[in-house]
Amino acid sequence: METRRTKLGADHPDTLRSIANLASTYWNQGRWDEAEELYIPVMETRRTKLGADHPDTLSSIANLAAAYRNQGRWDEAEELYIQVMETRRTKLGADHPDTLSSIANLAVTYWNQGRWDKAEELEVQVMETRRTKLGADHPDTLSSIANLAATYWNQGRWDEAEELEVQVTETRRTKLGADHPDTLSSMDSLAVTYWSQGRATEALKLMEECVIVRTHKLGTNHPDTLSCRAILLEWQAGESEIGGSVDKDQVV
Structure with a gap:
């Protein structure tokens, strides 16, 4: 990540991929705050460079939502998951695997909140x-x-x-x-x-x-x-x- 940032620049696709990978490692270690700190710039840069509905941007938003969910920040996670779900449904269709994953992620967020009826509907x-x-x-x-x-x-x-x-x-x-x-x-x-x-x-x-x-x-x-x-x-x-x-x- 550091070498790519120096050689290619902070907003180069390969640099962003390296940052996202490091964030995923933090996420898998349960280091949610550190993961969030990296996910946010990746998301913001991809949104600016690629657009709000680009697949890579949407993946970044979903990753940040997952970090929020694991921090117990349900409202923030829900807001991002809904954004990803609706965009993928429009761009890819209701039965696309990525759309379904987004719906499942939102259902998990409802599940974690004990909102069983809403979780059931999506599941x-x-x-x-x-x-x-x-x-x-x-x-x-x-x-x-x-x-x-x-x-x-x-x-x-x-x-x-x-x-x-x-x-x-x-x-x-x-x-x-x-x-x-x-x-x-x-x-x-x-x-x-x-x-x-x-x-x-x-x-x-x-x-x-x-x-x-x-x-x-x-x-x-x-x-x-x-x-x-x-x-x-x-x-x-x-x-x-x-x-x-x-x-x-x-x-x-």
């Missing part, structure tokens, strides 16, 4: 479009179904959540294998739903399976194994009411 739209365009067993479609299930779960709509989670779990198990991280994530979510429904025997059996597989694949000290084992122990001791320490499946 249904994304799920149905992806199912039609990509197929019922495509990874993006399955992620959309899992997101909708998580919203149902948070609304206390256990039966609807279960129906979708069973579908996702079985499809991922068939397509990806029983020990794939996405399959295990689906099993976690389904186990939590069983526990929420008071179906303790089924919940414990499924969570025990997750612990065994994760221990074998990742080792006893891996964070995912430890988290899964802790939930299982809580349930076995009768100390957890709904197993809320499991993250329900949400994606960006």
Whole structure:
């Protein structure tokens, strides 16, 4: 980044790409403030040089929105996500993958705010479009179904959540294998739903399976194994009411 800035200038496309990459690294480390500090100049420069509706500009706006969302700055994130979504819908069409990603991002922001009805409305739209365009067993479609299930779960709509989670779990198990991280994530979510429904025997059996597989694949000290084992122990001791320490499946 520094070399390109010196040799090419601060507003050269390659320089901006380097800055954005560094910001993404900060983002993945949870260093939201540092990521934001870099995302803003990239966004502003691209808007000036390329235009407000250029794909690179829109990606920069979406990245900044993601930083805001992870900082809990919901209103600012929502404003940017709506801007990106509406522009992509106009420029690319309602069923373009980038448009759908924007809608899904906005849904996650609503989800984080506990605005379940608005999140559900968008998630249904994304799920149905992806199912039609990509197929019922495509990874993006399955992620959309899992997101909708998580919203149902948070609304206390256990039966609807279960129906979708069973579908996702079985499809991922068939397509990806029983020990794939996405399959295990689906099993976690389904186990939590069983526990929420008071179906303790089924919940414990499924969570025990997750612990065994994760221990074998990742080792006893891996964070995912430890988290899964802790939930299982809580349930076995009768100390957890709904197993809320499991993250329900949400994606960006």
